[in-house]
Amino acid sequence: MDLYIALALQIVYGIANLVLISLGLAIIFGMMRVINLAHGEFLMLGGYTVVISTNAGLNIWLAMLILAPLVVGIIGVIVERVMIRFLYGRMVDTLLATWGLSLVLIGLVTTIFGAQTATTISPPIGAIQIGDFTSSGYELFLIGVTIILSILAYCALKYTRIGLIARGTMQGAEIASALGVSTSRTYAITFGVGAAVSGLAGGLLAPITGVLPSIGATYIAKAFITVISGGTAILAGTLSASTLLGGVNSVLSYLTGPTIGEVGLLVVAIVLLRLMPQGITARLFRRSL
Amino acid sequence: MSTTRRTFLKGTAATAAVLASPAIIGKAAAADKIKLVSILDQSGGLDIYGKPMVAATEMAVDDINAAGGLLGREVELKMYDPQSSIQYYTQYATQAAASDRADVVHAGITSASREAIRPTLDRFKTLYFYNTQYEGGVCDRNVFCTGSTPAHTVEKLVPHAMKKWGKKVYILAADYNYGQIIADWVEKFVRDEGGETVATEFFPLDVTNFGPTIQKIQAAKPDMIWSALVGGAHISFYRQYAAAGMHKSIPIASTTYGVGNEHQLMSAEEGNGILCAYSYFEEIDTPENKAFVERFRARNGGAAAPALNELAVRSYEGVMLWAQAVRNAGSVDRMKVIEALEAPTMIDGPSGAIAIEPTTHHATLNTYIAQVKDQKFQVQETFLAQQPTDTMQVCDLKANPDTVKFYFENGLEAAGIK
Numbered sequence: 001m002d003l004y005i006a007l008a009l010q011i012v013y014g015i016a017n018l019v020l021i022s023l024g025l026a027i028i029f030g031m032m033r034v035i036n037l038a039h040g041e042f043l044m045l046g047g048y049t050v051v052i053s054t055n056a057g058l059n060i061w062l063a064m065l066i067l068a069p070l071v072v073g074i075i076g077v078i079v080e081r082v083m084i085r086f087l088y089g090r091m092v093d094t095l096l097a098t099w100g101l102s103l104v105l106i107g108l109v110t111t112i113f114g115a116q117t118a119t120t121i122s123p124p125i126g127a128i129q130i131g132d133f134t135s136s137g138y139e140l141f142l143i144g145v146t147i148i149l150s151i152l153a154y155c156a157l158k159y160t161r162i163g164l165i166a167r168g169t170m171q172g173a174e175i176a177s178a179l180g181v182s183t184s185r186t187y188a189i190t191f192g193v194g195a196a197v198s199g200l201a202g203g204l205l206a207p208i209t210g211v212l213p214s215i216g217a218t219y220i221a222k223a224f225i226t227v228i229s230g231g232t233a234i235l236a237g238t239l240s241a242s243t244l245l246g247g248v249n250s251v252l253s254y255l256t257g258p259t260i261g262e263v264g265l266l267v268v269a270i271v272l273l274r275l276m277p278q279g280i281t282a283r284l285f286r287r288s289l
Numbered sequence: 290m291s292t293t294r295r296t297f298l299k300g301t302a303a304t305a306a307v308l309a310s311p312a313i314i315g316k317a318a319a320a321d322k323i324k325l326v327s328i329l330d331q332s333g334g335l336d337i338y339g340k341p342m343v344a345a346t347e348m349a350v351d352d353i354n355a356a357g358g359l360l361g362r363e364v365e366l367k368m369y370d371p372q373s374s375i376q377y378y379t380q381y382a383t384q385a386a387a388s389d390r391a392d393v394v395h396a397g398i399t400s401a402s403r404e405a406i407r408p409t410l411d412r413f414k415t416l417y418f419y420n421t422q423y424e425g426g427v428c429d430r431n432v433f434c435t436g437s438t439p440a441h442t443v444e445k446l447v448p449h450a451m452k453k454w455g456k457k458v459y460i461l462a463a464d465y466n467y468g469q470i471i472a473d474w475v476e477k478f479v480r481d482e483g484g485e486t487v488a489t490e491f492f493p494l495d496v497t498n499f500g501p502t503i504q505k506i507q508a509a510k511p512d513m514i515w516s517a518l519v520g521g522a523h524i525s526f527y528r529q530y531a532a533a534g535m536h537k538s539i540p541i542a543s544t545t546y547g548v549g550n551e552h553q554l555m556s557a558e559e560g561n562g563i564l565c566a567y568s569y570f571e572e573i574d575t576p577e578n579k580a581f582v583e584r585f586r587a588r589n590g591g592a593a594a595p596a597l598n599e600l601a602v603r604s605y606e607g608v609m610l611w612a613q614a615v616r617n618a619g620s621v622d623r624m625k626v627i628e629a630l631e632a633p634t635m636i637d638g639p640s641g642a643i644a645i646e647p648t649t650h651h652a653t654l655n656t657y658i659a660q661v662k663d664q665k666f667q668v669q670e671t672f673l674a675q676q677p678t679d680t681m682q683v684c685d686l687k688a689n690p691d692t693v694k695f696y697f698e699n700g701l702e703a704a705g706i707k
Contacts, residue, residue, distance in 0.1 A: 003504070003508055006504050006507070007501075007504055010500040010501050010504055013498075013500055014498060014500065014501070017498055110332070110336070115336040115337045115340055121556070122528075122531070122532070122556045122558060122559060123528075123532045126532075126534065127532065127533050127534025127535075132507070133504065133507050133508075134507070134533050134534040134535065134538075135503075135504075135533055136500075136503075136529060136532035136533045136534075137532075138532050139500065139532070205497075207528070207532075208525060208528050208529050208532055209497045209522070209524075209525040209528065210521070210524045210525060210528060210554060210555075212337070212521040214333070214334050214521060215521060215522070217334075217495065218495040218496075218497050218521075218522045219497075221495070250500070250501055253501040253502070254501040254504065254505060257490045257491060258464075258490065258491070258492045258493065258496050258501070258502065259464050259491050259492070259493060261501070262493050262496070
């Protein structure tokens with residue numbers, strides 16, 4: 001029984017982990033149809049922000065929950081202003097440009113901090129006991145953060161003026177513009193928010209995965225598969241795709257091993273995209289956010 | 290004047306001779322310096338291993354030149370950075386052999402990179418040193434593998450850890466050739482010691498979530514974990530294992546933990562108690578090693594210098610072994626140096642005495658078992674002059690000098706060991 005509870009927790013965490021690493025990418029993709037290949041590096045920068053500031057004496061909670069999203073959000077706005085805004089509507093060009101950006105960021109961080117970085121910060125929450133099993137309390141905390149983050153994103157999109165403007169711009173940029181909305185500012189803010197969410201995720205994951213300049217590469221593929229499988233509805237897409245893919249991955253990893261777990265995730269994604277080329281939310285949950 | 294076939298041929302032959310002569314003169318002039326080419330990753334995913342190796346190689350060449358060079362000639366070091374890409378390895382190896390006319394090439398971190406360039410260097414008859422710990426099994430008279438192999442490390446650590454912790458072992462390994470073969474060796478040695486492997490799991494190199502595995506380990510209740518996890522993403526395992534409180538109940542042994550300086554990347558609390566075996570630790574308590582560590586630090590930014598591990602030190606010792614062989618041979622001629630190395634050549638390096646084992650072209654070296662304590666290794670047990678008995682089971686270059694084979698390419702079973 002204890003095993004099943006611990007296992008269920010693992011599955012939920014596997015799903016939450018996917019939501020966390022994909023949400024920032026989903027916001028940027030869903031809103032602006034920009035595929036940000038530097039997404040992994042935004043996560044990496046969030047991680048570095050936490051590690052550097054914690055080693056410099058800052059409280060780890062402040063570093064993770066406030067500083068990391070702030071720093072990466074600002075970087076996101078700068079990137080949007082000097083690079084992305086010239087490339088709207090040119091998907092292949094944005095792919096290339098953001099890929100170049102990711103290489104620059106990896107090179108920059110390697111030059112400044114070196115190829116290996118001492119990330120001697122431990123998760124600030126200890127282990128929890130479930131019967132005979134122990135599990136990481138920090139993972140439980142991450143599940144909680146993911147839920148709160150999803151609720152916040154939902155409320156922001158649904159009930160605030162900014163959310164309304166964002167949704168309007170997303171559905172028809174020209175009409176929104178005709179109604180007096182500054183679409184270019186909306187895009188800048190959206191990109192910044194997407195980057196900030198990525199920074200938050202990277203910061204939260206730093207204590208349990210560590211940071212390296214090249215760590216982004218381990219996230220980017222999964223984040224992409226999740227977002228593309230989910231389709232353009234930001235929340236419903238990310239949540240449904242994460243549940244499906246994360247669930248399959250966790251269960252198969254437990255039953256057979258991580259290799260089959262990873263294979264299973266990819267197979268499900270391929271079959272899914274064959275059946276629903278526009279992602280889950282183009283077929284199901286169509287009117288959702 | 291009419292051009293006959295004969296005069297035409299004479300003419301072309303003379304032209305060819307004139308054209309060819311600058312090449313011959315060029316080669317004579319270049320022979321003033323002895324050329325050592327190093328191909329090691331200084332960027333890309335493998336740079337955490339490559340950079341300290343590069344620093345150690347530079348130090349070795351500087352030391353040789355400071356002592357007057359070899360045979361009265363200066364050693365010139367040429368470095369290439371293959372950027373963690375196999376394609377560049379083959380390209381630079383060809384360049385080193387064909388264009389630079391290197392007298393020796395020291396190159397390669399992963400087995401994949403070694404196997405990519407080994408045929409090239411064989412074909413160009415360019416002497417090749419591979420200074421990385423690896424799974425064993427290369428049998429090639431042109432190649433010298435100076436790193437430790439499973440017989441040096443795994444075979445020593447398995448009994449040590451089982452005596453300390455118990456007989457039930459749970460193996461975690463990186464899912465590629467090296468991890469698979471190390472897992473085979475661990476299973477074999479555990480069986481030889483009368484223990485039991487409860488499970489073996491392989492992880493693709495980009496896995497960062499080890500949650501399901503940590504639950505499985507708890508359900509299986511082993512006495513110890515054997516980790517052959519590799520690379521930056523896999524460091525997550527040790528963190529998540531500690532975050533789940535497991536590091537207090539089920540201990541870990543490894544022959545991969547520490548070569549990426551993992552023990553310094555994680556907090557003391559997360560790493561304490563892990564047992565490792567290598568043919569070198571920075572903490573080895575000899576005057577020679579202490580002097581070496583001090584000099585290495587002074588050259589590489591003092592406190593900011595990378596921690597020294599087997600990979601870096603063996604890069605230094607590999608160059609020194611080659612240099613000693615050149616001195617013994619009195620020549621840089623490839624066959625003379627190979628014969629001198631087989632004589633065998635022996636040096637006293639930071640890791641202690643190290644000699645070439647002539648039948649396999651691997652190394653007879655000291656092995657150390659150490660435990661992590663507060664981000665440092667504490668040496669627990671020392672084994673002197675250990676032979677590469679794994680490769681010796683399949684390879685005998687004395688009896689069959691023409692062998693060119695990587696025996697463990699398809700696992701131990703295919704090599705007839707099990």
